[in-house]
């Protein structure tokens with residue numbers, strides 16, 4: 449695949465990344481909404497290549513955490529860094545172009561667009577001068593368009609969504625819509641993928657399939673993954689490490705085995721279910 453320049457001037461495939469180094473560091477991160485502390489003194493050393501689970505009751509601050517990391521909602525305290533680079537306060541498109549992609553708790557697809565076009569629009573988000581570049585290089589427009597098409601198609605096929613390419617996104621079965629959301633996030637070629645309740649609304653069979661799907665793309669694309677999920681089978685099967693949030697604070701952190709038997713967690717989290 450052709451290497452695309454990233455916004456920090458380096459080339460894909462020359463990221464100089466090693467598994468085990470810190471992919472993302474959050475220090476003392478907070479976010480309040482009119483006095484409500486949605487996230488307080490949040491800390492994380494996310495290791496490159498790991499799959500981290502974030503769990504906690506509704507309203508614990510999980511989505512706020514993703515919003516703050518991706519710049520959708522600015523932090524009101526603390527710092528966030530990607531590798532050595534401080535990204536605190538950067539707008540969402542800059543953070544996305546630095547290799548952080550997310551999905552949303554509520555599916556956000558272009559329902560009346562084809563599955564293929566959904567992936568293509570996501571790909572374009574990651575092209576630095578996308579639109580203008582296209583204008584000023586009009587003679588190569590057709591070639592670029594074809595290139596984008598075949599890339600998007602290859603992407604869909606590799607995720608098992610190829611046969612849906614021309615279907616309207618809204619017409620897809622629910623589980624496939626969730627996959628398409630992940631496919632759109634992957635189309636931006638992220639290093640870090642944040643999944644917000646990817647199994648929401650799925651039955652046990654669909655959840656098991658999704659769990660395998662996430663494991664597979666994690667390996668294939670060398671991703672670092674943070675997954676927020678209520679489904680404990682997915683969390684326990686997938687994650688090397690789990691953080692538990694309650695009222696915006698990390699109340700426990702550990703391996704699945706440690707979390708399963710943690711008293712504070714059982715009382716604060718499982719007790720409310």
Ligand SMILES: Nc1ncnc2c1ncn2[C@@H]1O[C@H](COP(=O)(O)OP(=O)(O)O)[C@@H](O)[C@H]1O
Pocket residue numbers: 481484485486504505506507508509510511512513
């Ligand atoms: N944009 C916002 N404006 C006001 N309050 C918000 C906003 N986003 C989240 N909150 C509040 O912050 C708290 C944490 O919400 P959220 O991060 O969505 O929790 P979770 O994803 O763990 O269910 C909740 O009390 C929620 O109402």
Ligand SMILES: [Mg+2]
Pocket residue numbers: 510511512553
């Ligand atoms: Mg949420």
